[in-house]
């Protein structure tokens with residue numbers, strides 16, 4: 001890259017395919033497709049590394065630096081930004097203007113992302129040096145800036161306000177060829193904006209911004225690591241608590257089961273004791289009953305025996321009486337006889 005360190009730098013930045021190299025060629029007054037900056041409609045990035053050319057605005061020389069597009073699907077944005085950083089750090093007299101090229105159309109999330117990435121990359125100190133340039137404008141939008149403005153949404157309007165309303169239109173050379181009035185007016189506006197910028201974005205400011213971003217990234221990484229650590233610890237703690245709860249549940253279940261079995265054994269023992277006692281009681285009752293019956297039988301036998309004896313005595317008495325009466329009668333008969 002041929003950078004003349006004596007001249008201020010104008011940097012072309014934007015999403016890949018936005019039309020940076022085309023605008024660079026137009027500002028150089030070169031054929032837009034065959035200028036020093038390679039252009040093309042391939043899906044992959046055309047510009048692979050930073051390239052500088054000398055450009056004159058009102059006879060003032062500038063380095064115009066074309067850069068590779070960010071958000072290239074095949075190339076990480078961080079290496080591209082690192083390369084642009086190296087270029088900025090070579091600009092001993094700082095960067096006069098940064099032309100951020102964006103395609104007109106829907107302000108998609110991707111476009112927002114590209115603008116945010118560029119603004120964060122440059123930092124707040126570059127705000128006064130940024131110019132937004134819209135490419136791929138149609139005929140009406142290119143001819144009338146107010147038509148272009150009326151197509152913006154709030155988000156894009158805020159972005160433009162945030163950079164001091166410095167914006168221009170890159171004329172589509174297929175509609176407005178070089179030398180045509182609108183083409184000249186639109187390029188003239190961009191050049192005027194470049195010339196009117198006061199002060200430069202310095203390498204020190206860029207280095208400071210890079211340091212702050214590195215620090216912010218480091219802090220973010222640390223925060224993410226801490227958050228991840230805390231998240232992992234929380235997961236572990238949750239898992240430990242869950243295991244503890246599961247263990248407690250298992251323990252309670254086992255205890256309940258044990259208590260149930262224990263209760264059942266006790267109930268069985270109590271039932272068996274109760275039955276044993278009942279059997280004993282019935283046994284004793286039976287014995288008492290048998291004793292009572294035995295006694296009753298003995299009493300009955302005794303009564304019968306006494307009755308028998310009484311009967312026998314009476315019979316004996318009767319016999320004796322009869323015998324006595326008979327002997328008395330015999331005696332009397334004898335005496336009568338004699």
Ligand SMILES: Nc1nc2c(ncn2[C@@H]2O[C@H](COP(=O)(O)OP(=O)(O)OP(=O)(O)O)[C@@H](O)[C@H]2O)c(=O)[nH]1
Nearest residue numbers: 016017018019020021022039040045046047069136
């Ligand atoms: N319709 C239209 N096409 C454009 C305009 N500007 C650029 N193009 C076309 O868009 C394609 C990409 O343009 P480039 O200038 O190579 O884009 P770039 O931003 O340099 O792309 P990378 O270097 O790949 O990041 C080319 O085919 C251009 O001819 C424009 O304003 N309108």
Ligand SMILES: [Mg+2]
Nearest residue numbers: 020021046047
């Ligand atoms: Mg390019």
